[in-house]
Amino acid sequence: MNRSMITENKGSIVIETTIFLLFMSLVLMAVLDVARLFDSQSQVDKLSYSLVSIVKERERDYFDEDFSPNDELDELHRITLDVLTENNSSLDQEDITLAVKYPSxxxxxxxxxxxCELDLSSVDMSDFEVININSDITKPYLVGVCIDLSSVLFFDVSPNVFSFSILPRR
Structure with a gap:
C-alpha cells in the first residue's frame, strides 16, 4: 500500500461532517420530543380542569335529579378529541382516554x-371531600385525561401523558 494514501486527508471532512450532522439530528429529534411532551402535558392539564368544570356545571343543570356523567361521556370525549387533535393531527381517537369518577x-x-391506561381506583376520594356550612359532606368529581403519544414521538421514552383534576360538587 502506498504511504501517501494513508496520510492523505482527502474526503475526511465529508465523513466528519456526516457523523456530526447525524449526531445533531438525533439531538434535535430528542429536543423536539421533550418539547412535544411538555406541550401535551400543558394541554392535558388545562383540558382536564375544563372538563371537570363542565361536569360540575352539567350537574347543576340537572338540579335534584340523579346526575350521571355516563350519560355525558360521549360528548365529553368528543370535546376532548376536538381540543387535542386540533393542533396534533397525528393523534387517533384510540390514543386519547377520558375517565370520570363521580359520586353515586x-x-x-x-x-x-x-x-390509554388510566386508573382512577387508586385515588382516595375521601381526601377531597369538603364539609360545607350546613355540615354536609360535598363529594368531588375527578376527571382524568390520558394521551398515548407512542405514535407521535420519535423515541419511546414515556409515551403516556395524563392529568387529573378534582372539583367539589355544588
Missing amino acids: SGGYSTVTKGN
Whole structure:
C-alpha cells in the first residue's frame, strides 16, 4: 500500500461532517420530543380542569335529579378529541382516554372511554371531600385525561401523558 494514501486527508471532512450532522439530528429529534411532551402535558392539564368544570356545571343543570356523567361521556370525549387533535393531527381517537369518577349512591362510580391506561381506583376520594356550612359532606368529581403519544414521538421514552383534576360538587 502506498504511504501517501494513508496520510492523505482527502474526503475526511465529508465523513466528519456526516457523523456530526447525524449526531445533531438525533439531538434535535430528542429536543423536539421533550418539547412535544411538555406541550401535551400543558394541554392535558388545562383540558382536564375544563372538563371537570363542565361536569360540575352539567350537574347543576340537572338540579335534584340523579346526575350521571355516563350519560355525558360521549360528548365529553368528543370535546376532548376536538381540543387535542386540533393542533396534533397525528393523534387517533384510540390514543386519547377520558375517565370520570363521580359520586353515586353508596360511594363513587367510574366511567372510562379510550385505550390509554388510566386508573382512577387508586385515588382516595375521601381526601377531597369538603364539609360545607350546613355540615354536609360535598363529594368531588375527578376527571382524568390520558394521551398515548407512542405514535407521535420519535423515541419511546414515556409515551403516556395524563392529568387529573378534582372539583367539589355544588
